[in-house]
Amino acid sequence: xxxxxxxxxxxxxxxxxxxxxxxxxxxxxxxxxxxxxxxxxxxxxxxxxxxxxxxxxxxxxxxxxxxxxxxxxxxxxxxxxxxxxxxxxxxxxxxxxxxxxxxxxxxxxxxxxxxxxxxxxxxxxxxxxxxxxxxxxxxxx
Numbered sequence: 746x747x748x749x750x751x752x753x754x755x756x757x758x759x760x761x762x763x764x765x766x767x768x769x770x771x772x773x774x775x776x777x778x779x780x781x782x783x784x785x786x787x788x789x790x791x792x793x794x795x796x797x798x799x800x801x802x803x804x805x806x807x808x809x810x811x812x813x814x815x816x817x818x819x820x821x822x823x824x825x826x827x828x829x830x831x832x833x834x835x836x837x838x839x840x841x842x843x844x845x846x847x848x849x850x851x852x853x854x855x856x857x858x859x860x861x862x863x864x865x866x867x868x869x870x871x872x873x874x875x876x877x878x879x880x881x882x883x884x885x886x
Contacts, residue, residue, distance in 0.1 A: 800873070800881055807874045815870030823863055 806812050846855065872881060 796885060797882060800878055800885070803870060803873045804878050804881070807870070813874070815874065816867055818870050819863060819867040822866060 803818065806818070807815065812818075869881075869885075872884075876884075
């Protein structure tokens with residue numbers, strides 16, 4: 746092509762992006778995305794590993810050891826989680842301004858959610874005595 750008439754060619758936008766400073770910015774963005782994907786993947790793997798370990802431990806407790814009190818295990822689990830949450834707030838306070846929840850809102854919103862969570866744990870523990878680990882893992886997934 747002859748550009749002797751004085752017309753200048755404009756640089757294509759894609760060529761401009763990959764030249765100079767924009768390359769560093771794109772590399773940083775890609776690195777940040779990769780790190781975020783790896784963090785999410787790692788968290789999911791840990792979540793499933795912990796879930797499967799807990800399932801296997803409960804199955805062993807109920808079947809092999811002959812412990813026939815799943816509600817007691819639920820009580821211990823919930824109590825342990827409450828103690829751990831309290832210890833975390835004492836050791837690593839995230840601020841001194843904790844919200845105060847009115848009694849009415851507490852019983853309307855928090856108590857039903859807590860009741861459902863405890864019921865789910867109790868029924869899962871009861872189910873361990875009736876089904877295999879593989880079925881339980883598929884159901885929980």
